[in-house]
Amino acid sequence: MDIGLKEIEYIANLSRIALTDEEKKTFKKQLANILDYIKKLNELDTDTVEPMAYATDLKNVFRKEELTPSLSRQKILNLSPSNVNGFFKVPKVIE
Amino acid sequence: MKYEVVMGLETHAELNTVSKLFCGCSTKFGSEPNTQACPICLGLPGVLPVMNERAFEHSLKAAIALNCEIGRFASFDRKNYYYPDLPKNYQISQSYFNIGNNGYVDIVVKGKKKRIDIHNVHLEEEAGKLIHPEKSDDDYSLVDFNRAGVPLLEIVTEPDMRSIEEVESYMQILRNILLYIGVSDCKMQEGSLRFEASISLCEKGAKVYGNRVEIKNLNSMKAVLKVLAYEISRQGDLLDKGKEVLMETRLWDEVNAVSRRMRTKEEAHDYRYFPEPDLVPVWIDQKWIDETKKTIPELPVNKRQRFVKEYLISDYDAGVLTEDIFLADYFEACVKLARNSSKELSNWIINDVLRELNERKINIQEFTVTPKMLVELIKEKSTVGNAIAKEVFIEMVNTGKNAQSIINEKNLAQLSDVDELNTITANVIEKNPKAVEDYKRGKKNALAFLIGQTMKMTKGKANPKILTEILKEKITTGPK
Amino acid sequence: MLLHELTASKVRERITKREVTAQEVVEELLEWINLKEPLIKTYLCLDEDGALSKAKEIDEKLSNGNKVGLLAGVPIAIKDNMCTAGVKTTCASKILENFIPPYDAFVVKRIKDEDAIIIGKTNLDEFAMGSSTENSAFQITRNPWDIDCIPGGSSGGSAAAVSADMAFMALGSDTGGSVRQPASFCGDVGLKPTYGRVSRYGLIAFASSLDQIGPITKDVLDTALLLQVISGHDNFDSTCAALDVPNYISDIDRLDDVLKIGVPREFFGEGLNTEIKSALMDALKIYEANGAKLVDLSLPHCEYAVATYYIIATAEASSNLARYDGVRYGHRSRLSSDSNIVDMYSQTRAEGFGNEVKRRILLGNYALSTGYYEAYYLKASKVRNLIKNDFEDAFKKVDCIICPTCPTPAFKIGERVTEPLEMYLSDIYTIPANLAGIPGISIPCGFTSAGLPIGMQILGKYFDERKLLKMAKLFENETDFHLKRPKLNQQV
Ligand SMILES: [Zn+2]
16 A cells, blocks of 8 residues: 555645654655555455444433533633633634 | 526524533523533533434424435534634534435425425534634634534535525525424524525536535625625626636625635545544434424415415415414414404504514514404404504504503594584584585585594594584585 | 552451551552652652542541442542543643643542542553553553563553552553553453443543443452442433443352353464463363353454554544644644644644654544545444454354453563554454453463463453453452562562
C-alpha cells in the first residue's frame, strides 16, 4: 500500500495537525506499513456480511425531556484558554 | 428568459423542546452568553450524549406530516468538521438511516398544485453562535454555546422548484406545517427557521444543468427569495457571456444585496460520516407510527380546501384563515357558535381581528376577544349598526369586556323607539324648513341632510332604517 | 504483614472492624508510595490531602456507628483518563496538562459513594493509546517485577501501582487489552467487563465502541468487589445496559456444573512464547483435574482482529479527539493564536499530542476520508461482525474460553517504540474480546524463567462476568501465583 506525500498532507489538514517535513516522511512510512498489514482484510469476502456498527444490542434509549441545571458561566470560562465578556475568544474566523 | 432554473432547499428548524437534544440545558432564546451550557453540550472530555425523547418524537411527527417513508430504524452519525462553534468538532447528525426519506409537500402556485419531493428529514444538533466584532482592527471572534445542542430538524428537498414563486409557496407551506404540528415555533428573527438554497441554470430545453451553486446562512424567507432572484440574474449574465458558473458556496450580503463567495475552505466537504458509537439506533414500529399519525392535525392545504367547500368562502380568504392553525380554529369555533354567517365571520376575522393582532403584535391565542364574544357582537350588529359595532369591537379588544356590557355602559344601543324618533324628527323638520321644501321638490340629497341632522342629535344612535322611514313619512304627509 | 500489602477486602475488613483506622491505612500507604514512586513512577498526581480528609471522614462515620460502603476506607488508584471533579485529569497528554474536570466520572462517583478513598491518578499511554505506557507525555512507568521492563499498557500505572502495593486496587480502561495486558505483565488480576456493563460517562474516550472500564486488583475477590461497585445502569450513557447486576461476591467459590472450556487453536500457535504456552497447559490441567472438559475450538477470524481494530479504533479516535482544539479548554498554542483559526488548531494539536496519538488520528482520518470509507471502515465493521459471530458460535459449545493474555511477557523499555506495528501485535489475544464486546479476565498463572509474571485470559459470554470470576477464583484457590510479590516490595 503506497501512501503519497500529498495524501499525508491532505489527512494532516483534515486532522488539523501541523507536521514538519521530517514528520511527514516518518508518518508516511509508518502508515504505509500499517496499511500494508491492514490489507490482510481483503483476504476475506465480506460482500454478504452486515457491518457491526454497534457494540451492544440496545435500542431506543432516551432521556426524559426535562431541564437540569447548566454549569455556572464562571466554571465554564475558567476552563478556557482565552475569554472575554462571557464569551470564548478565538482567532478571527472569516466566513 | 432563455434559461431554465432548478432550485432545492434545505430547511433547518429548531425544535421547540425546553431542553437540548443531548443534555438538560435550557433552549431558551436570548440569555446571557454561555449561561446555558454544561459539560455535555460543551463537549468536555468524557461526556456522552443521551437523546431527548421529545425531540425524536417531534422529528418523527414532522417526517410523517411531510409524507416521508419511515424506515424500520433511524440511527445517528458523526459529521466531522472543524468550526469553533461546534464543541466536539463533529456534529451528531444523520446520514445513513434518516428518520424520514422520500416525502413530499404539495404546494399551490397561481392556483395550480405541484408536488415538491422531500429527499429526507433528519435530526441533528445545533451549533453555537459565532460573533465577529464590528471593528475591523479586532482580530478575534467570540463564541457563545447557549444554542449548541439545541435539537435541529433538517428538511432537504430534491431540486424540484422551477420558479421563485414555487420556492416561496414551498417555504410558506412548510412553515405552516411545522407550526400546525407544533414541533417548531419557526421564529425567523430568532434563527429558529433558516434555509440553505441550491440553484443551477441551463438553456431552455437542455438536458444537463450547469454547476450547482449553494447559498448558506439564509435567515429569512425574504433573503431566500432575494438571493435566488439575484443568482438567476448573476448566473444568467455569466452564461450570456459564455462564461462558466463556478460550483461554489456563496453567502448573501443583505446590506449590499449581493451574494459573495464564502472565504472559508471547506475541504471539498470531506465530512467523514460514520455511525455515532455513543448512541444506539431507534427502532420505529408501525404502532408508534400510527400513534404519531393520530397526533397530526389536518394540515393547512387540506384545511384550506375544506374551508372553501364547507364555508363557501373564497380560496384567498381560506388561505389567510388557515395560515395559522389557531386562527383557523378560532374561525371554526366562531362558525360553530353562529352557524350560517361564515362569510361575515371570515370578513371580521380577516379585516378586524387580524388588524388588531398586527397592531398589538400578539397572536390569536393571546387575543382578548373570544369566539363567543365575537359572535355575540355580530348578533348585536343588527341592533347597533355596523359603525357602532366596529367601535364596540375595539372597546372589547381594549377592555376584554363583552359587547352587551359595553353597549349598555356607553349607552350605545341604537335608538329604535318610534315615539322618541317621532319627537326628534319633528324637531329636525321644524328647524330645517328649507331642506324639507327641497326634498319635496325632488331634491333627494335633502333627505340625507335631514338624516344627518337627526343622527347628530342622537349622537349617531338612531336606527337609520326606521329614521329614514319616519322622515319620509313625516315630510310627505305633513305635520300632524 | 504490613498494611499496604493487604488486599482491598482485607483492609476494608480491618478498618470496619476498627482494628485500624482509615487514616492509618492512608498514612502508611502514602509513606510506601513516597518511598517507591521515584523508582516506579506510577502516579501522575497524588491527592494526599483529599485522601487524608476522606479517611478521617470515614473513621468518623465508623466511630459514630454509621453505615459505611462496600469500599469503606480502601485507597484506590484511578487511571488518569477518568474525570475526577476538582482533581487534574490529563490523559497523560500535554493537551490536557492542566485540565481540572468540573464533574466526576460515573465510576468515580460510584466508588466515592461506597466510601473508597481516591489516592491518586495513575500514568497511562497518552489517551490510552499504547501497550507499554511509554507513550505518556510525562513519565515512563516501570514494571515492579523488573524495572527495565515496561508494565504494559495502557493502564500501566494502575497495574504497576497494584503490583507494587502502591494502591490496594485500581481502575483501568480496556480498549484493546489495556486492563488485561498490563495486569498480566504485572502479575495482577484485571477484568474487562462486557461492553455496556459499566458506564463510560466520564471516561475520556479513545474508541467509544470498544472502551470499557475495569478493575485491576491483587486477587479475584477484590476484582469481584470493585466490579460490584462500578457495574450497572447509568442514565448518562446510552450504551450502558439496563440489566440487573448479579452478586459477584456471594458463591464466588462455588461452581456447580461441569464446565466446558474452549481452547482456541489460533491462540496457541506461532508467535506464542513457549514458557507462556506451557504455563497455560499446566493451568488447563488444573481445570481438568477439577472436572472441567476441554474443547478444541477454532476462532477463524481472530487473526484479522488486529487489522480490524486498528481501523475501527483509530477512526473513532480521530473523531473523539477532534474536540481538543484549544477553544474551550486544554492547551492552546501561543505561536499562532493571533493569526488564523486553522493555524491555531493545527499548532495547538501539533504541540499537544504525542507521536502515537498523531499517528492514530492520521490513520483514522485516512480510513474515514472520501474514497476510503468502504475499503477501510466499512470493511473492518464487517470483519468485526465475523469475529463476533466466531465467539457466538463458540459459546454455543462452551461455557468459557481460556487462552494466554499476551504472546510474550513484559518486554524491555524502548524495545518496540520505533516499530508501531510490532507494538500493536502485542495485543493480538486481547483485542478480539473488545471487538466482540464480551468480558475477559486476566489472572496470574505462572512466571517465566526470568521471573516475569504470565497471565491467563478467560473469556466469557455477554454479561457472564460471574462465571469468569468463579473460574478465576477456582484457579486461584488451587494455586499461589497471586500471592507472589515483586522482590522490590520487600526492599524497605
Ligand atoms: Zn448542556
